[in-house]
Amino acid sequence: MAAPLRRREEMISQPVTPHVPAKRKQKKRAPKIFTKGEYMLMIFFFSIVAGFAIMMLNTQATITATNKDIQAIESKIEETKKENTDLSIQVSELSTYDRIWEKAKELGLEFEKQNVKVVPGQ
Numbered sequence: 001m002a003a004p005l006r007r008r009e010e011m012i013s014q015p016v017t018p019h020v021p022a023k024r025k026q027k028k029r030a031p032k033i034f035t036k037g038e039y040m041l042m043i044f045f046f047s048i049v050a051g052f053a054i055m056m057l058n059t060q061a062t063i064t065a066t067n068k069d070i071q072a073i074e075s076k077i078e079e080t081k082k083e084n085t086d087l088s089i090q091v092s093e094l095s096t097y098d099r100i101w102e103k104a105k106e107l108g109l110e111f112e113k114q115n116v117k118v119v120p121g122q
Helices: 036-094 097-106
Strands: none
Touching: none
C-alpha cells in the first residue's frame, strides 16, 4: 500500500517562531475635570433644582384648580343673585293690595271696620 499523498504546502517547512504576546498600549486617559466630591455636589445641586421645579409645577396645578373652583362658585353666586331678584319681583307683584283684596274675596272674607286694628310699626 502506498502512503497517503501529502500536500505540497505541508512538506515545505516554515521556520518556527515563538509566539510572544504583543504588549498592549495603555490608553492615555483624559485628565479628570471634576473630582468625585464635585460630582456628588453637582448631583445634589441638580436634585435640589429638580425638586424645586416639581414643587413649582405642583403649586401651579393647585392654583389652577383653585381658580377653576372659584370661577364655578362665582357663577353659582351670580345665578343665585338673579334668582333672588326674580323672586323679590314676584313677591312685590303678589303682595299688592289689589291682589290681596281679590284673594280675600275669593276666600269669602269681608271687610268690617270694627274688626280692623291699626298696629304702629315699621
